[in-house]
Amino acid sequence: MHSDKSVKREHWGSKLGFILAAAGSAVGLGNIWKFPYIAGENGGAAFIFVYLICIAIIGLPVLIAEVLMGRTTQRNPVGAFRKLSNSPFWSAVGGLGVLAGFVILSFYAVVAGWSFGYIVEAIKGSFSSFTKVGASGDYFSSLTNNIVWIVGYLAVFMGLTMLIVYFGVQKGIERASKIMMPLLIIILLILMIRGLTLPGADKGLEFLLKPDWSHVTPQAILIALGHAFFTLSLGMGAMMTYGSYMSKDDNIPNAAFQIVILDTLIALIAGIAIFTAVFAMSENPAVGPGLIFHTLPVVFSKMAGGYIFAILFFILLTIAALTSAISLLEVVIAYFVDERGWQRHNAVITFGLVAFIVGIPSALSFNVMSDFTIFGLNFFDFVDFLASNILLPLGGLLISIFVAWVWGFDKALINLKYGAERLFDNHFWIIATWKVFIKYFAPVLIFLVLLNSIGIL
Ligand code: TRP
Numbered sequence: 001m002h003s004d005k006s007v008k009r010e011h012w013g014s015k016l017g018f019i020l021a022a023a024g025s026a027v028g029l030g031n032i033w034k035f036p037y038i039a040g041e042n043g044g045a046a047f048i049f050v051y052l053i054c055i056a057i058i059g060l061p062v063l064i065a066e067v068l069m070g071r072t073t074q075r076n077p078v079g080a081f082r083k084l085s086n087s088p089f090w091s092a093v094g095g096l097g098v099l100a101g102f103v104i105l106s107f108y109a110v111v112a113g114w115s116f117g118y119i120v121e122a123i124k125g126s127f128s129s130f131t132k133v134g135a136s137g138d139y140f141s142s143l144t145n146n147i148v149w150i151v152g153y154l155a156v157f158m159g160l161t162m163l164i165v166y167f168g169v170q171k172g173i174e175r176a177s178k179i180m181m182p183l184l185i186i187i188l189l190i191l192m193i194r195g196l197t198l199p200g201a202d203k204g205l206e207f208l209l210k211p212d213w214s215h216v217t218p219q220a221i222l223i224a225l226g227h228a229f230f231t232l233s234l235g236m237g238a239m240m241t242y243g244s245y246m247s248k249d250d251n252i253p254n255a256a257f258q259i260v261i262l263d264t265l266i267a268l269i270a271g272i273a274i275f276t277a278v279f280a281m282s283e284n285p286a287v288g289p290g291l292i293f294h295t296l297p298v299v300f301s302k303m304a305g306g307y308i309f310a311i312l313f314f315i316l317l318t319i320a321a322l323t324s325a326i327s328l329l330e331v332v333i334a335y336f337v338d339e340r341g342w343q344r345h346n347a348v349i350t351f352g353l354v355a356f357i358v359g360i361p362s363a364l365s366f367n368v369m370s371d372f373t374i375f376g377l378n379f380f381d382f383v384d385f386l387a388s389n390i391l392l393p394l395g396g397l398l399i400s401i402f403v404a405w406v407w408g409f410d411k412a413l414i415n416l417k418y419g420a421e422r423l424f425d426n427h428f429w430i431i432a433t434w435k436v437f438i439k440y441f442a443p444v445l446i447f448l449v450l451l452n453s454i455g456i457l
Pocket of ligand 1: 025027028029230232325328
């Protein structure tokens with residue numbers, strides 16, 4: 001029961017609206033929390049260099065492919081694959097994407113909930129007494145051990161996500177992105193300037209920007225590849241869904257390029273803001289995932305004006321997570337609206353609630369369910385691993401194979417040309433390069449990431 005053409009599909013109100021919404025999806029916990037610490041652990045500038053290459057040879061090409069599939073079909077991932085192939089197998093690949101979106105939303109919202117909770121803690125001044133990371137780590141554990149705190153903020157964050165998606169593409173997602181993305185950039189610049197003006201900031205810059213090639217192992221390259229993928233929200237149809245609200249006269253390669261630049265710059269600026277402050281306050285940069293919730297509160301408590309900067313930082317992190325979460329929920333909603341004929345409002349309430357409920361075991365993994373394991377991982381780590389390390393690379397692999405080999409290049413190019421006629425006429429080499437990358441490089445490299453994820457490589 002799919003409502004072909006019967007209901008008028010929503011569209012973005014402007015090109016900028018699409019770019020900000022898509023950049024909002026891309027810029028998330030991955031940029032502000034994960035990128036700085038993996039860059040720090042894997043050779044600083046040398047890793048960043050490898051990462052930029054990965055973004056160029058698989059990130060950008062797959063992003064273009066996803067947006068193109070969405071715009072061409074004007075459908076959610078399941079409908080998009082079906083319309084282009086008429087095959088149950090490929091429709092199921094779209095279904096896998098919808099499922100991945102749902103699963104990612106459920107645990108992503110748990111961490112985003114902590115971030116929201118930390119805005120409140122920062123306002124309460126809870127960090128002011130921390131002088132050691134041990135103390136702030138204990139404080140973090142005491143919060144995440146508190147079921148009411150952790151499930152409560154999961155609910156608050158999911159509620160915010162639902163509220164935005166409830167109002168639809170233009171009035172909800174686009175409007176929220178147009179407010180939140182500029183705010184995010186302003187806060188980030190303030191934090192970067194604060195970091196750079198601290199005495200000792202140069203050591204942080206050196207840590208992040210001085211290339212150490214000895215760290216760039218094959219493993220580090222695979223991490224860079226995997227992250228290039230995750231940070232651009234690829235592999236599960238989020239960008240396809242956002243692309244499905246585009247009109248034919250938008251220039252896809254151009255828009256994709258701008259999204260990639262925004263995502264990359266924001267990750268780099270976040271890295272600079274964080275590491276200048278961490279080094280200036282003589283804290284350990286190499287703590288991995290604990291960097292944000294353990295180390296930074298101590299950094300803020302030691303820093304002049306840290307009270308305000310802490311509040312700003314967690315607002316920044318929450319905004320970044322929120323604009324990503326809305327794109328995850330939108331994939332699920334688009335599927336039920338397009339394919340199952342649901343009303344948007346009902347779909348948002350139903351599936352937002354279901355995602356919240358599925359998120360509860362992830363939240364409880366930090367307390368009462370910490371001993372419950374699947375393949376040796378707690379529930380949170382398991383769903384994170386399943387989605388980020390298996391479903392996303394698998395989805396990305398299949399999307400690039402689909403566009404290059406199943407849908408076929410000639411048809412893809414005809415559709416890509418709409419809105420990009422000048423690029424086709426004047427710089428066809430860019431298009432030709434895209435073709436080679438999506439046809440050969442992307443599938444092979446993503447396959448290697450997948451093998452690495454499941455421990456074969
Ligand atoms: N790109 C997001 C980040 O960097 C995370 C993410 C991965 C995502 N896949 C996604 C977000 C799909 C939305 C949709 O944090």
